[in-house]
Amino acid sequence: MINIEQAKSEFKKYLQQFQASDSHIQLKIDHTFRVIAVSKTIAESLGLSEEEVNLAQLIALLHDIGRFKQISQFQTCIDEKSMDHAEYGADILFQDKKKIRLFIDSHEYDTIIEKAVRNHSKFSLPKGLTKKEDQQAKIIRDADKLDNLYLKQFQNIDDIFKGSGQKELFTSQITPKVYEDFCQEKCIMVTDRKTPADFWVCILAFIFDLNFAISYQMVKENNYINHIIDRLTFKHKQTAEQIEEIRKIANDYLERKIKEVSR
Ligand SMILES: [Fe+2]
Structure with a gap:
């Protein structure tokens, strides 16, 4: 069972180590929560089960978890000048301390979540994903791009x-x-x-x-x-x-x- 509200509150605890006063950090927090809403809309439009809709929201919550360390270490969101934030985020969740268990008790969706986070900002998806992996990876890629388009309407040009x-x-x-x-x-x-x-x-x-x-x-x-x-x-x-x-x-x-x- 995925408890999305509990996952959100764990996510907010995780963010406490970062400076909320840093405008880049706040931008990425706002982005994350808008992407959750868009992912939910997409997943529901596909007629997915409640659990799968929650999974799409959980992936959205975690997709940019690597951004916060990237910003605090390198003061940039440009991967080419710092690190691949998607790979790094997947490493935070699934390597060493396996932070993923803070956000979901079950191991059931680990591979789907890891592949969706790891591949969300790649130029294209790798071959060989299962149907469910492919579907969730595509939902987060669409939701992320849709929020980027939304933001470019009024993000400061400078x-x-x-x-x-x-x-x-x-x-x-x-x-x-x-x-x-x-x-x-x-x-x-x-x-x-x-x-x-x-x-x-x-x-x-x-x-x-x-x-x-x-x-x-x-x-x-x-x-x-x-x-x-x-x-x-x-x-x-x-x-x-x-x-x-x-x-x-x-x-x-x-x-x-x-x-x-x-x-
Ligand atoms: Fe991202």
Whole structure:
């Protein structure tokens, strides 16, 4: 049996060692609790059992547990500059002191939870997952991306583009490989991102790695694509034109996926 309320209270105890006054820590706590709500919505939309809906919420509660040590040690959420927070989170839960037992008594779901946490921020899921592992791994990946899209509508622009000045941001161009990948409805590899505009395109490309009907519907109904695109006006003529093409590709893709999955 999964007791999600008890797990939440254990999670809050775990967080006491970190500085709540650190705005990055608070951002990640808020993110975690919104992702729980989105995971619940997705799991319920799939008609899962109450236990499976609770499992999806438990995975969401724990998915970013590695973030808090990452932030307090490295003062950054950028994995490439610090550590793989997803792998680290899975290690906290399942290696050494096996913190997972604080959050759930039963061993029954350990493999599902570990694989979902470990793989939640990978470019793609590994092969060979069981049906249940695959389903829960996809729920957390969708919920995490949906919250990232939600946040990009109003997250402070200077915070998002730390290190690149306003001038560089607005004159920025999209790297050809990034634009080509987007046009082919592909997610953008972190290593291919070179410019601030690439980063913005990468966020929008999250829609190409969504898995469930309700996820596409949430992006459409909340108008995330248009809201995010409308936040920035790129001054470079080609970038501005490409961004409009990207808007069209993204909105067409959502329409098509919503039709496909509702068939
Ligand atoms: Fe994460």
